[in-house]
Amino acid sequence: MAAxxxxxxxxxxxxxxxxxxxxxxxxxIQRAWYAASFDDFGAQSDHEIVGELTRQSHHAVELAQxxxxxxxxxxxxxxxxxxxxxxxxxxxxxxxxxxxxAVLVIxxxxxxxxxxxxxxxxxxxxxxxxxxxxLDTKNFHETSHGLxxxxxxxxxxxxxxxxxxxxxxxxxxxxxxxxxxxQVPELLNELSQCFASPIDPKAWQAGRYRPTPTIIEAAQHLxxxxxxxxxxxxxxxxxxxxxxxxxxxxxxxxxxxxxxxLICFVTGVPGAGKTLVGLNLATARRDIGDAxxxxxxxxxxLVSVLCEALTRDDVRRRRQAGESVTKASASKPIKAFIxxxxxxxxxxxxxxxxxxxxxxxxxxxQRAWNRQxxxxxxxxxxxxxxxxxxxxxxxxxxxxxxxxxxxxVCLVGGGQEIHTGEAGIGAWIDACRERxxxxxxxxxxxxxxxxxxxxxxxxxxxxxxxTEFYRDLHLSVSMRSFRADSVSAFxxxxxxxxxxxxxxxxxRFGDRYPIVVTRDLNAAxxxxxxxxxxxxxxxLLGSSKAMRLRPYAVDVRLAADPIHYFLADGDDVRSSFxxxxxxxxxQVQGLELDWACAAWDADLRMTSAxxxxxxxxxxxxxxxxxxxxxxxxxxAYRVLLTxxxxxxxxxxxxxxxxxxxxxxxxxxETFDYLRGLGLPVI
Numbered sequence: 207m208a209a210x211x212x213x214x215x216x217x218x219x220x221x222x223x224x225x226x227x228x229x230x231x232x233x234x235i236q237r238a239w240y241a242a243s244f245d246d247f248g249a250q251s252d253h254e255i256v257g258e259l260t261r262q263s264h265h266a267v268e269l270a271q272x273x274x275x276x277x278x279x280x281x282x283x284x285x286x287x288x289x290x291x292x293x294x295x296x297x298x299x300x301x302x303x304x305x306x307x308a309v310l311v312i313x314x315x316x317x318x319x320x321x322x323x324x325x326x327x328x329x330x331x332x333x334x335x336x337x338x339x340x341l342d343t344k345n346f347h348e349t350s351h352g353l354x355x356x357x358x359x360x361x362x363x364x365x366x367x368x369x370x371x372x373x374x375x376x377x378x379x380x381x382x383x384x385x386x387x388x389q390v391p392e393l394l395n396e397l398s399q400c401f402a403s404p405i406d407p408k409a410w411q412a413g414r415y416r417p418t419p420t421i422i423e424a425a426q427h428l429x430x431x432x433x434x435x436x437x438x439x440x441x442x443x444x445x446x447x448x449x450x451x452x453x454x455x456x457x458x459x460x461x462x463x464x465x466x467x468l469i470c471f472v473t474g475v476p477g478a479g480k481t482l483v484g485l486n487l488a489t490a491r492r493d494i495g496d497a498x499x500x501x502x503x504x505x506x507x508l509v510s511v512l513c514e515a516l517t518r519d520d521v522r523r524r525r526q527a528g529e530s531v532t533k534a535s536a537s538k539p540i541k542a543f544i545x546x547x548x549x550x551x552x553x554x555x556x557x558x559x560x561x562x563x564x565x566x567x568x569x570x571x572q573r574a575w576n577r578q579x580x581x582x583x584x585x586x587x588x589x590x591x592x593x594x595x596x597x598x599x600x601x602x603x604x605x606x607x608x609x610x611x612x613x614x615v616c617l618v619g620g621g622q623e624i625h626t627g628e629a630g631i632g633a634w635i636d637a638c639r640e641r642x643x644x645x646x647x648x649x650x651x652x653x654x655x656x657x658x659x660x661x662x663x664x665x666x667x668x669x670x671x672x673t674e675f676y677r678d679l680h681l682s683v684s685m686r687s688f689r690a691d692s693v694s695a696f697x698x699x700x701x702x703x704x705x706x707x708x709x710x711x712x713x714r715f716g717d718r719y720p721i722v723v724t725r726d727l728n729a730a731x732x733x734x735x736x737x738x739x740x741x742x743x744x745x746l747l748g749s750s751k752a753m754r755l756r757p758y759a760v761d762v763r764l765a766a767d768p769i770h771y772f773l774a775d776g777d778d779v780r781s782s783f784x785x786x787x788x789x790x791x792x793q794v795q796g797l798e799l800d801w802a803c804a805a806w807d808a809d810l811r812m813t814s815a816x817x818x819x820x821x822x823x824x825x826x827x828x829x830x831x832x833x834x835x836x837x838x839x840x841x842a843y844r845v846l847l848t849x850x851x852x853x854x855x856x857x858x859x860x861x862x863x864x865x866x867x868x869x870x871x872x873x874x875e876t877f878d879y880l881r882g883l884g885l886p887v888i
Contacts, residue, residue, distance in 0.1 A: 241294045244293060248287060256272060282308065285391055299339055317356045318357045319359075334741050340379050347413055352378075354374065366386040375739070382740075421485075424485065447479045450680075454483070457613070458613050471649045472650060474682070485544075499543070502567060508569070513537065516544070517540055550604075577594065597633075598633045635647070650679035697847045697848050699711060730803045730805075737853060745782025747802055752809055753809075757865075765792075767787075795845050802849050802855075806857065822867070
């Protein structure tokens with residue numbers, strides 16, 4: 207258990223450790239619906255095998271599914287007779303919420319089979335599907351890390367045909383292939399000759415599955431009633447995350463039991479799971495009457511993408527279960543527990559009573575508006591001439607309308623401010639101290655660090671009797687990149703001009719998280735396309751002030767639609783895959799790609815005196831003198847450089863000596879700096 211630092215009278219229960227225990231014990235993930243040695247499989251009847259599969263199913267099994275199982279079993283009997291190994295049917299892929307039809311654990315390798323019963327052709331989507339299964343098994347199943355993984359699609363009506371043997375990537379995952387049923391034994395013979403080392407099937411099945419879902423995948427799983435422990439890694443970083451989740455639950459229970467009002471501040475490095483903690487809390491409580499929770503964010507693109515993704519996934523799940531449902535009806539409850547914070551604020555303006563929600567979670571709370579910006583907006587846009595409060599002050603005031611208990615959870619990112627007029631954490635703390643002293647403050651101890659900008663307000667609050675600090679309200683390890691969890695540390699060192707720390711962090715990545723730099727945008731695009739496999743998403747990113755990327759057909763003024771950018775398939779020109787739409791820090795904050803192509807313009811440029819900050823106005827670059835705007839620009843690049851889960855390429859334009867707005871010198875020192883940190887040049 208993380209240590210607890212308490213300032214002021216101790217208000218926590220002496221039995222807090224007991225109270226923090228999860229409401230439900232950790233469930234073991236069922237690895238597969240059916241598992242047996244090849245010999246035991248051969249000795250069982252079709253009826254026994256289908257009966258076990260049916261028993262494990264969460265839904266009524268349709269005749270079409272039963273017939274598909276019988277067809278698969280018949281083929282597997284022929285292929286596996288006389289061989290040694292283990293068969294798993296309906297193998298669980300937790301990160302994706304899907305199941306592979308069959309997995310063969312044979313001498314020295316793992317074969318993942320996806321059957322297309324009755325099909326005589328195979329499309330790229332089917333190949334990508336089984337390829338993604340293989341990649342997830344390789345990356346997230348502990349005992350598969352060192353094994354070759356072979357993904358195969360078997361359309362049962364496909365005619366045998368000769369094709370070149372697929373190659374293996376450096377991580378041991380073979381490129382996917384489609385085989386006719388009669389060709390599978392040839393593959394198994396080939397594999398038995400190539401890989402002879404035995405695999406202990408029990409040890410392999412017992413290996414921990416440690417997935418790292420995207421925020422979209424995580425939201426889908428949580429909304430489908432999975433627990434957060436089912437979809438995150440179970441090593442130190444997940445312990446960090448679940449400890450934070452349990453601490454919040456314990457504090458909420460205390461507030462409810464004691465009838466008090468409480469505000470909690472959760473901090474974390476980029477990609478550590480702050481949003482995941484908030485979504486977990488909101489989804490778990492969306493149907494709990496007087497303890498209902500709502501997830502609020504001022505990040506419009508994030509709210510739009512999450513709501514659309516959850517709606518699509520919910521419709522798909524329910525229709526698969528035989529339910530008749532429309533997209534419009536499915537979206538209503540989703541929009542009730544994930545909302546734009548400005549809509550919540552506007553509703554509070556219309557009605558004087560307390561909101562229906564007793565618990566509100568504010569994502570990126572440091573980005574709430576200060577008094578000047580809020581007052582100006584209310585007067586000009588909402589016809590509120592007498593309004594004179596900051597957004598944090600008004601939101602606390604709204605929750606203070608409740609008689610009895612209420613809880614606010616503020617999720618706080620360091621170095622994430624990218625807008626002018628953002629109040630920072632100090633405005634929340636000052637509002638509580640000055641206007642709502644009866645609210646109890648439970649703070650992450652990391653708010654004491656300079657990067658969170660709490661400053662003087664925090665110093666004043668520390669002397670209060672209702673302020674407490676908790677170590678486990680901080681998420682210290684990035685989960686965004688499962689390949690290298692210190693990416694955020696590398697980016698911080700890079701932007702802080704701490705070359706030694708940046709080089710040290712980079713040296714620890716090895717080949718697990720490649721970062722390269724180039725002066726050629728076409729080479730950058732080709733690089734991300736080559737890296738991506740299966741359904742891994744890649745995209746083009748640029749700063750909102752990168753106005754001189756236009757000669758490269760990158761116009762940041764044309765805002766990418768985040769729903770299409772992040773959710774559309776590779777055949778949609780509006781998707782990130784086309785590398786035509788450029789998403790800025792405003793579209794991607796809180797979201798992520800597998801592979802990123804980040805374009806670095808002359809708005810933030812390296813000089814002999816360090817970073818210089820520029821805004822393009824009219825036809826020339828102008829110095830940014832405001833320290834707030836300088837901070838926002840630096841943070842924009844922090845956001846862009848921490849969006850990739852698996853690797854990125856940084857494009858620094860070569861410039862043009864004939865264009866006064868793109869003088870080569872504007873870019874040369876930035877490129878030299880990045881190269882000097884050890885980034886390979888392509």
